Amino acid sequence: MANSKYEYVRNFERDEILLPNTWIVVRIDGRGFHKFSNHYAFTKPNDIRALDLMNKAAAHVVTTIPEIVLGYGVSDEYSFVFHRSTNLFERRAAKLVSTVVSTFTAAYVALWPTCFTTTGDGENEGNVEGEGKAKGGLDINMLPTFDGRAVLYPSWENLRDYLSWRQVDCHINNLYNTTFWALVNQGGMSHTEAEEFLKGTVSADKNEILWSRFGVNYNNEAEMFRKGSVVFREYALESPAVDPTVHKDEKDDGETGASGTGEQPLSKTQMEKMRKTRQKAKVVVRHLDIIRDEFWVQRPWIRS
Numbered sequence: 001m002a003n004s005k006y007e008y009v010r011n012f013e014r015d016e017i018l019l020p021n022t023w024i025v026v027r028i029d030g031r032g033f034h035k036f037s038n039h040y041a042f043t044k045p046n047d048i049r050a051l052d053l054m055n056k057a058a059a060h061v062v063t064t065i066p067e068i069v070l071g072y073g074v075s076d077e078y079s080f081v082f083h084r085s086t087n088l089f090e091r092r093a094a095k096l097v098s099t100v101v102s103t104f105t106a107a108y109v110a111l112w113p114t115c116f117t118t119t120g121d122g123e124n125e126g127n128v129e130g131e132g133k134a135k136g137g138l139d140i141n142m143l144p145t146f147d148g149r150a151v152l153y154p155s156w157e158n159l160r161d162y163l164s165w166r167q168v169d170c171h172i173n174n175l176y177n178t179t180f181w182a183l184v185n186q187g188g189m190s191h192t193e194a195e196e197f198l199k200g201t202v203s204a205d206k207n208e209i210l211w212s213r214f215g216v217n218y219n220n221e222a223e224m225f226r227k228g229s230v231v232f233r234e235y236a237l238e239s240p241a242v243d244p245t246v247h248k249d250e251k252d253d254g255e256t257g258a259s260g261t262g263e264q265p266l267s268k269t270q271m272e273k274m275r276k277t278r279q280k281a282k283v284v285v286r287h288l289d290i291i292r293d294e295f296w297v298q299r300p301w302i303r304s
């Protein structure tokens with residue numbers, strides 16, 4: 001194909017090469033999932049099947065693209081972190097973003113039947129009653145599609161703040177949604193009434209509404225709903241003795257780097273060993289606090 005007279009059109013192609021030595025975050029988000037979730041009768045506010053499917057698709061992405069060190073997901077979005085040292089696709093933005101988006105979407109579609117099971121009458125377990133029930137299979141007129149973008153974070157602190165931002169967002173949205181749907185489903189309010197009712201309320205007010213009106217202690221809501229989902233490689237090095245959920249009340253020391261107790265710089269031999277372990281490592285989905293240092297201190301390989 002080389003040297004045809006048409007070859008010059010290649011020169012019109014422009015690659016955006018992402019700045020070296022920076023953390024690359026590719027964030028994907030479902031397109032029109034408000035409508036999509038209604039079409040397939042997602043349980044509100046949190047359809048477990050849909051979240052499981054997002055997590056399965058994300059685990060597939062992390063497994064098949066080893067340059068990704070972490071995924072964090074909530075609702076219809078997932079952020080994937082490429083290690084700052086990655087040279088995948090010569091760091092071409094379009095290649096990285098489109099590969100992540102299509103790998104995720106392909107897995108989401110392929111794994112759909114494992115989460116949304118088909119039954120004869122088109123009813124799905126755990127669904128709310130009513131119109132718009134999922135039929136088990138995907139409808140060609142309502143296919144899941146995702147957009148994607150790449151954002152660069154030049155420091156570890158910036159990356160940590162990015163992930164904290166997403167997890168705080170998860171908390172705020174989930175507290176709002178949990179209260180909103182309690183007012184609608186148990187409190188008999190219309191959507192507009194519930195929205196009006198919640199205008200100007202702060203977190204404490206919502207916690208109080210949930211508790212006093214519906215006997216719901218927000219802290220007992222599922223971790224997956226409150227914290228979102230983290231996807232990463234699990235190594236034997238992770239000490240089961242150090243369970244982050246055990247230290248709930250431990251005060252954040254404000255350190256943003258993984259410089260708390262426990263992290264030592266790794267020697268060359270250790271690095272080499274880690275690289276080998278990495279290939280064999282199991283990819284796991286957890287629902288943990290990633291704002292405090294603890295998660296990172298326990299898993300130094302994510303950063304190294």
Ligand code: ATP
Nearest residue numbers: 030031032033034037042045046047050051075076
């Ligand atoms: P856009 O195309 O701009 O992203 P969108 O409709 O997808 O539009 P988002 O802000 O991304 O808007 O919100 C996603 C919506 O999808 C949520 O507001 C919620 O209604 C729905 N949704 C996503 N995941 C779930 C889930 N697991 N359970 C219930 N609803 C969900």
Ligand code: ATP
Nearest residue numbers: 001002088089090092094095096098099100102103
């Ligand atoms: P990259 O990831 O860099 O794109 P690639 O293996 O996809 O690597 P391409 O240059 O895109 O390389 O070439 C696609 C290859 O896929 C072709 O060389 C051919 O071997 C194979 N292929 C694609 N479509 C067909 C087809 N319809 N029939 C047979 N082979 C095909």
Ligand code: MG
Nearest residue numbers: 029030031032
């Ligand atoms: Mg959006």
Ligand code: MG
Nearest residue numbers: 029030031033
């Ligand atoms: Mg969306």
Ligand code: MG
Nearest residue numbers: 029075076077
């Ligand atoms: Mg979204």
Ligand code: MG
Nearest residue numbers: 095098099102
């Ligand atoms: Mg190709």
